[in-house]
Amino acid sequence: MKILSVVSKLAIFIGIVIILGIFGYAIFGNRVIIKKSPLIASEAPNFTLDLFNGDKIKLSELRGKAVLLNFWASWCIPCRDEAPALESSWLKYKDKPVVFLGVNIWDDDSNAISYLRTYNGGYPNGKDPAGDITVNYGVAGVPATYFIDTTGKITDKYVGPLTVDIIDHFLSRALLNSDHEVSYETDN
Amino acid sequence: MRPTTEFREMIKSEYSISKFYLTALFFLTSLSILSPTLSDTIDDNVSEISYHLMCPVCQGQSVAESNSELAKDMRAIIRKKLEQGSTKEEILAYFVDRYGESILGSPPAKGANWLLWILPAFAILFGGICIGVFLYRSKTNRLQPETTKEGELISPRSEYIEKLDRELKDLDR
Numbered sequence: 001m002k003i004l005s006v007v008s009k010l011a012i013f014i015g016i017v018i019i020l021g022i023f024g025y026a027i028f029g030n031r032v033i034i035k036k037s038p039l040i041a042s043e044a045p046n047f048t049l050d051l052f053n054g055d056k057i058k059l060s061e062l063r064g065k066a067v068l069l070n071f072w073a074s075w076c077i078p079c080r081d082e083a084p085a086l087e088s089s090w091l092k093y094k095d096k097p098v099v100f101l102g103v104n105i106w107d108d109d110s111n112a113i114s115y116l117r118t119y120n121g122g123y124p125n126g127k128d129p130a131g132d133i134t135v136n137y138g139v140a141g142v143p144a145t146y147f148i149d150t151t152g153k154i155t156d157k158y159v160g161p162l163t164v165d166i167i168d169h170f171l172s173r174a175l176l177n178s179d180h181e182v183s184y185e186t187d188n
Numbered sequence: 189m190r191p192t193t194e195f196r197e198m199i200k201s202e203y204s205i206s207k208f209y210l211t212a213l214f215f216l217t218s219l220s221i222l223s224p225t226l227s228d229t230i231d232d233n234v235s236e237i238s239y240h241l242m243c244p245v246c247q248g249q250s251v252a253e254s255n256s257e258l259a260k261d262m263r264a265i266i267r268k269k270l271e272q273g274s275t276k277e278e279i280l281a282y283f284v285d286r287y288g289e290s291i292l293g294s295p296p297a298k299g300a301n302w303l304l305w306i307l308p309a310f311a312i313l314f315g316g317i318c319i320g321v322f323l324y325r326s327k328t329n330r331l332q333p334e335t336t337k338e339g340e341l342i343s344p345r346s347e348y349i350e351k352l353d354r355e356l357k358d359l360d361r
Contacts, residue, residue, distance in 0.1 A: 005325075008321040008325075011317060011318075011321075012318065015314045022303055022307060025303070036288075037288075038284070038285055038286065038287070038288050039285070039286060105257075106258070130261070130264065131257070131258070131260070131261025131265070132265065135258075135262055135283075135286065136286065138286030138288075139258075140258065141244075141245055
């Protein structure tokens with residue numbers, strides 16, 4: 001009787017430990033996998049972006065330059081938060097082999113154009129009405145930014161509002177294999 | 189008055205033609221019902237594949253169930269890929285390559301994922317063992333006489349016997 005009691009207590013204890021372990025793995029173990037895009041280190045999917053000014057840009061034609069590909073929407077508050085950082089960084093990298101590209105998704109053209117008049121100064125912005133580029137890049141929310149190196153490979157994906165420091169950090173990684181050096185200055 | 193042979197032949201031939209047309213109509217109708225059109229098949233396949241994919245911006249909804257913009261885009265891409273001749277496996281692999289395995293409604297039973305598949309069976313087995321142990325213990329306890337810490341036998345009826353004794357003594361007084 002006593003032996004049975006010890007065995008059953010031990011079984012319950014082991015069972016609880018196993019179940020907690022599984023839950024712990026499911027919660028904390030998967031977190032890293034979810035955050036990391038499977039596209040990182042792979043070739044950036046090619047696309048032709050229809051710009052709001054009527055022009056077109058093909059990603060493959062930008063080979064040799066680092067690309068900051070930013071997905072945004074006019075209704076997205078964090079997108080408005082990051083807009084000044086994107087604009088000032090674009091001015092900073094204007095004379096370097098870096099291209100800033102904005103992709104407007106899940107939006108109305110009129111709202112997007114109005115947003116661009118308010119927040120965007122110069123770098124090219126286009127739309128993806130069919131969602132081809134959006135899904136091809138595995139975008140699940142805005143703002144989302146991809147950093148593509150000079151060889152056309154995705155070096156990083158950043159989800160959330162960008163700051164000048166974050167842009168500097170990821171662009172320095174995207175330009176790592178290029179001949180151009182980027183000064184990475186922080187306030188710290 | 190009996191119909192002439194010609195009239196009978198005419199009726200017979202008209203009856204045969206009608207029979208032929210009716211039979212043909214029946215088969216054509218059956219075929220149109222039984223064999224779905226290409227668009228029906230693609231619709232079904234879009235739905236089936238969409239049910240296997242979880243909407244990345246929704247809580248617990250599949251791409252088939254969600255009305256989000258992303259889910260609509262994903263369904264359109266599934267349709268486009270099916271029209272281009274891609275198989276279900278190729279389409280699922282396309283989405284896994286972009287969103288990771290977490291996009292699949294039922295993760296493949298490989299790597300650490302096998303835990304998700306055996307967990308329900310393990311939980312049922314564990315629960316069964318616990319219930320079994322509990323029932324066995326309660327049955328054993330019921331059959332075994334209760335004893336004190338010193339091993340003295342406690343009769344379940346002793347209280348009643350003592351009470352009876354007290355009442356009998358009271359009656360004797």
